[in-house]
Amino acid sequence: MSHWIILPIVLPLLAGLLLLLAPADALKLKRLLSLTSALLLLPLAAGLLMQTTDGSIGVYALGNWTAPFGIVLVLDRLAAMMLLLTAVLALPALWYTARGEDQRGRHFHALFQFQLMGLNGAFLTGDLFNLFVFFEVLLIASYALLLHGGGVERCRAGLHYVLLNLAGSSLFLIAVGVLYGVTGTLNMADLAQRVAAAGSSEAGLLHAAALLLLLVFALKAALLPLYFWLPSAYSAAVAPVAALFAIMTKVGVYAILRVYTLIFGSGAGELANLAGDWLWPAALATLAMGAVGALAARHLRQLVSYLMLVSVGTLLAGVALNSASALSAVLYYQFHTTLVSGGLFLLAGIIRRHRGEAGDRFTAAPAMLQRTPLGVLFFIGAVGAAGLPPLSGFLGKFVLLSSVYPGLQQAWLWSVVLGGSVVAVLALSRAGSRLFWRTAEGTVAAAPVDRGQLAAVALLVVVGPVLMVVFAAPVFDFVDATAGQLLLPSGYIDTVLGGAGVVPAGGAQ
Amino acid sequence: MNGSRLFPHPYLSGFLLLIWLLLVNSVSPGQLLLGAVLAILIPVFTNAFWTDRPHAVRLLPLLRYTGVLLFDIVVANIQVAALILGPSSRLQPAFIYYPLELEGEFAVTVLASTISLTPGTVTADVVDEGRGLLIHALDVDDESTLIATIRERYERPLKEIFQC
Amino acid sequence: MTEIIVSLFLLVGDAFALIGSWGLVHLPDFYMRLHGPTKSTTLGVGGMILGSVIYFSRGSETSMHELLVTLFLFITAPVSAHMLAKAALHLKLRNEARTQNRQDDA
Amino acid sequence: MALLVAIIIGIMVACGVYLLLRARTFPVVMGLIMLSYAVNLFIFAMGRLHAEVPAVAGLAGDTSDPVPQALVLTAIVIGFAMTAFAVTLALRASSELDSDHVDGDGGRQP
Amino acid sequence: MLNTVVVVAFAMMSLALLFNLWRVVRGPDMPDRILALDTMYINTIALIVLYGVHEGTEFYFEAALLIAVMGFVGTVAVVKYLLRGDIVE
């Protein structure tokens, strides 16, 4: 029995609990514990990813109960990718925090670990209700993390974020309830089979539940008209939390990818591929409105938040296309944009501390002491965020754009995506000019920029995207295969329902 | 009588054992053993919460008192039921000050509860720094009769039970 | 025979409970309404629980655990009533005009 | 029975939703609680309502589907945790923002 | 016979509960509502005991016990709120 699959959940859980048990004032110990856990997650995720490269799907039957009865964890390529992305994002964000930001409130490290647990659980679980549970784990942790540091803005934004998501959770439960009420199962692979076999009499209820679920995921992914909470929430969070939140919207994207390829994918008969028609206009509109917001942004955090909406729009437009190459592009671009957004949030945090009262607002302020390294990182990050070459965003956009054949759909996608890039360039160049070039007289009394924090930013905005370009060929091999796996869910279904992951009775001793 | 730290609450322990048997609805040896363990352990943990417990309780008067009380409750219920069903305009409600002879919080509390459970009276407040009770009665003809009844029927026996 | 006893207990208990609740509806002031539930309802539930105890104690088995509920109610109901009266006094709720020794400063 | 239950759940949802749309945190939290009560009933109802005896193995009689019950139990606990968090946040917000308005604008009061 | 009695008892209990509900809704003062709610809790215990007899099962005993506990704690807490505002101080 290989227990590796459960470790991405249990490791941060235990780390978080130990952090709660640790003495309140043992900050160094807590940092060590927290960083160790995050550091271990990285090789763990990489190792799990390697397990999936041959196309095999790992199944872990919790409590040794076979699917569809027990809860199973399923490690396919997509899950492995998301685990790796989480680990890659988390480590720099945590490292950044451990350089002082964790003193601004209590229990940061424990909450951070719980957040990781929730994320990893959501990516791994093969059970719809368990997905709900992990959504709640990651949400409650995110609520608390969002408030880390306190203050008026965080409170206001947090209130909106929390209340909307609570309403969203109710909708999630209703949708899961209906799906269970009609099919009598919760395992996603089993659901896929039962939905496929359902009669036309059940189609209405299943359709309604599927759309309701889509709405819930769209709320997490921040799709128009449900994204309005995001800019203020993400701008309000402390830098490392915002950075970690870069993956929160991707949880929504992940869930959409998972549910609408597996359960309501091509095999769903009457309900096949029902998400696309809704996602397509919403995604493009989100992209456009994200671009508008980027222009309107008054400070860097806000700008990055809106650029995140642009990327969400881009990703979900690709999901709506539902073709192999579009999904490849989505998976590749998602990795890129998550890292870059995270890095830019961290950078905004540094800038904020080094421009005196102006913070990261686009107003004149005395020059920052170490503006060169910050400027270089910003420039590279901006290139990444705008999806310009030579960073990986360009490749992702290229594959996405070229995945759609000439026609009206293409015209829409190209003009909105490329228009969004132009606006991003405009907004980012204006931001960079104001933050780094246009300086006022005087100096700011600030401690020198922490090298560790710079390194964290560099890892996310430089190293990650550059590696993704350098190793684009193997990465694309992987995402191509992932897209293939998603579009052909029979392998997933057969593996999960074939009794995989269960230890036969007496077979253990 | 009030014993060691290991067995701080013999009455309570006995009471808990009884409750346990009631809860599990069984008197099997296993449950007896488990109940005994719990009846000893729980008071150890909760000892601190109940330091002002009565020091000595006389069991026989307590039993007699319980019997009287149960009887009175039944009677009271019938009386009150009749009062409720009758025209409410005939009722003569009153607040009555009842000077206490009893001492000790626990004993006073038992008396107050008794008053609330019995004919048409409710202990509305403890007044006079614990030396009197404010009683609301649903229908009183004569205040002093009521006070005397309470004194004789409940307070005196309680004094005997709690020896205070 | 048991059935008759059970029925009797159930009906009598039920009647007390109903009367208590009726008192709650129709008595003129809060303090008077307080008497209904504290007594009638408590005993009402007590009666029904006795009925249930008898019902489930057929044959060799005895089922006494419902008595716990009654015991608990007998301990707590006076306290609830007392607390409610305290609150009413604190809020200076209106006393029925004919109340002797009125507490509502009227 | 199905109709009655559906209507009752509908009414509770409607009440919860109406409260969710209020402008002050406290009614909104009450709306969340109401909504979660309704949703719990809803999920429970998804196991159908024909049960005669509890879902205990070995009992004679028509038992209900235990799965929705387990789901509801989980949902209740999670809902409780979330409500507690939300209501505390409402408290914190009223202190930070000097108003219990969901948007923190105390000035909008008439 | 018992069945008929139980049905009658159910009807009476329902009526009692409706009376309580009326007082909860009507008030006029908070103590009235609390008292009515407390009574509702107690009557609910009776209803559940009755239901147990009706179904011939003792599975609902714990529910009855818990209602008794919760009714008491709830009443005390709300009264404390009226008296002091701060229920845990």
Added chain:
Amino acid sequence: MNSYFLPLIVALPFLGALLPPLFVRRGRTACAWSAALVTAAALALLLSVAAPVFDGDSLLFHYDWLPAYGFSLTFWLDGLGLLFALLILGIGLLVILYARYYLSEQDPMGRLYAFLLLFMGSMLGVVLSENLLLMMVFWELTSLSSFLLIGYWKHRADARQGARLALTVTGAGGLSLFAGIMLLGHIGGSYELSVLLASGDQIQAHPLYPATLVLILLGVFTKSAQFPFHFWLPHAMAAPTPVSAYLHSATMVKAGVFLLARLYPAMAGSELWFYLVGTTGMVTLLLGAYFALFKHDLKGLLAYSTISHLGLITLLFGLGTPLGAVAGVFHIINHATFKASLFMAAGIIDHESGTRDMRKLNGLWHYMPHTATLAMVAAASMAGVPLFNGFLSKEMFFAETLHQGWLGEWNWILPFGATLAGVFAVAYSIRFIHDVFFNGEPIDLPRTPHEPPRYMKVPVEILVALCLLVGIVPAWTVAPLLATAAASSVGAELPPYNLAIWHGLNTPVLMSVLAMVGGGVMYAMRHHLFALHARFFRPFDAKLLFERQLERVIAAARWLTMMLENGSLQRYMMLLLLSAVAMVAAGLWGRPLGGPLAPGEVDGVTLVGALALALSAVTTTIWHRRRLVALIQLSVVGLVVSVAFVRFAAPDLALTQLSVEMVTIILLMLVLYFLPQQTPAESSGLRKGRDILIAGAAGTSVALLAWGVLTRPYETIGDYFMEQSIPGGGGANVVNVILVDFRGFDTLGEITVLAIAAIGIVTMLRGLRLPTPDTDADGRPWASDRYPMILAVISRPLLPLALLVAVFLLLRGHNLPGGGFIAGLVTAIALILQYVASGTAWTRERININYVRLTAAGVVLAALTGLGSWGFGYPFLTSSFGHFHLPLVGDFELATAMLFDLGVYMAVVGSTLLVLANLGKLTLTKREATEGE
């Protein structure tokens, strides 16, 4: 062949860009050397592989990168690429030398060279890429690096704005080009030039050709500053002059025309091509020439002249004739040399005199005769004076304008326009010379001008020498390069052409003469023309216009954002709920709702319960403004819901619902104390009506879903659990066995949520200072009796009793209703009762448990129970159980699930108390201080 030299040539400047910032610490000369050596090395590499190209061969480096997407790392050195690479590296080297002396001490030199090298590498990439996607990468890099170069003097607003303007225009154009290239790749089936250049006919016949062409041309025209996208270029003059000399002579703006030359075989020759490219070129040629004359700023004049010459080149390619392309390539070379030298000369003048305003600059001949001579030669070349290289290509241009036949009877318009532009070119060239070096004495110059440092002139001298050499002996100098470059651009055998200076007296010569004379006359009349120009053209600043438009767009964006995100949760919530209703409606629409099952009978008690539920739900809502009253109503809802669970045979749910409801109500009251007791009446009637409609729709949606499901049969996994509960899970209470065994993982997550929530709440409450009301809502002072005696006395013995009940519930949960969660809540409530009855301080004295740790320990216990199964080789959370027999005690069962449930119990007790006790503690300090009881 050394084909891997090609990527190396491109990579060298990128890698070398790191050197200048490092070497700048060793002095400015060392810094310049580092940049120069990198460039020289690349140039040497290039020359080492250049020989075969002159024989018509080409060099190819190919690496399959992303074959599935047509993206390969293919570099290609043919004639055209060689020509451009030579210009980029050669002029780059000169610019590096020049910049060494141009930059002041304050200017960060390392940064300029770094940017310059980045830009150089990008340009090399553009001209040497064979794969169009690869080219695209470098294309965008030129935009980015030129942005850095133009904004080099970041303290200057015009530099910043100019840089952003350039980036925006060329960046947007680049994305259009990107789209065009993707379409081209789609049409041609490849992104490799080798494929595309060979399939010109197929491409031009494709229905998407027009769209493709337009998109590509947008990229070309923005980059090459063609009308109407020319406006960014003059503002790019805010860059240091070496940068201008580089960007606007040989490189950046030439990237556009390079692409015209490069794609010529694939795209050119169609009528659409002629009209689009030709017209744009002609308009740009004329406009640029016109405006150049009227600029008083030296660099401004050169900027518009650049625009004009780029228009000329564009027009030449637009003609679509092979000789046009030859002339275009030739003029690219000539323009690069004379314009680079002119920019450098202008830079020297600026550098040494402190101004670039031609109205102040006069008579510099006396101060810097050497520089003046060089500038005059270059300007003559720009004017197209014979014996200078500009003349040769201009003659070819004039000749080609005469040889096209697209316009029929309007054919004359091309030579006419060309001549007119020639007139202006001569005029502004004369102005450049005469206004600056002659024309009287200088007018208050900031500095007394003198000759620049020796080496600053060297690059100009080299370039001017080239102008002369090419102009006088073209056949011995430029001919082979031009031939191979033009041939590779056209992609076919070139028709014969003659580079001789004198072809006899023909029309082009007449046109030249006309231009010379006309230019002279025009310059003579310049003051009248300036006045006329000033009357008709308001000084117009594209950059300001851009900034103003941008501000306007930003204002609009802000308005739109504010309109959507008005910060109102009510709106967001409404959108969410309305969307949910819409989703349900869309799902159910047109499909059968009710199922085949009979709806089932309703009994009286259930009906009464339903009525009570509905009534209390509605009254909660109606009276929500009176908060405590609504709270009471809400408890009724909770109570009836738990009774409903009893009614439908779900005792565990009833127990849980009851306990959770109580804790919730206590929680709400703890919070309500600090909040207003009444909600103000602030919703308008309209708003209420709207909300009622939404609420109704939401309620109806959920009711419909419930109805739909309840009237349908289904097959459930629940049956499996009913069967497996005892044999597989060791417990009879299936719900509990699901919770702790079958779906124990959910429960682990659930208690984690509870623990996190508690931690989060405690964190939130820290440092919270709240005003404690001195009176209740009616202004009544609080009761003075903090801990009513009777309550306290009764509550204390209730604790052991409750604990006993909790243990009872915990132990039996596996087989009968109960379990860790309910037991935990009972314990917590019993303890909370102590807090209520006897106070926080009293209780804390008696219970010395760290609730955070208790919570964590509970979850740890549950998780460790799960991990325990690893020891037996089973997956996480696999339970095991066994039946044991002890004498006296009898039979009993032990299951690991009970341990798990104990963890749940601890977590629940810990987290509930953590929350409630901490909320309760909020008032402690203040009250004790004021009341002192």
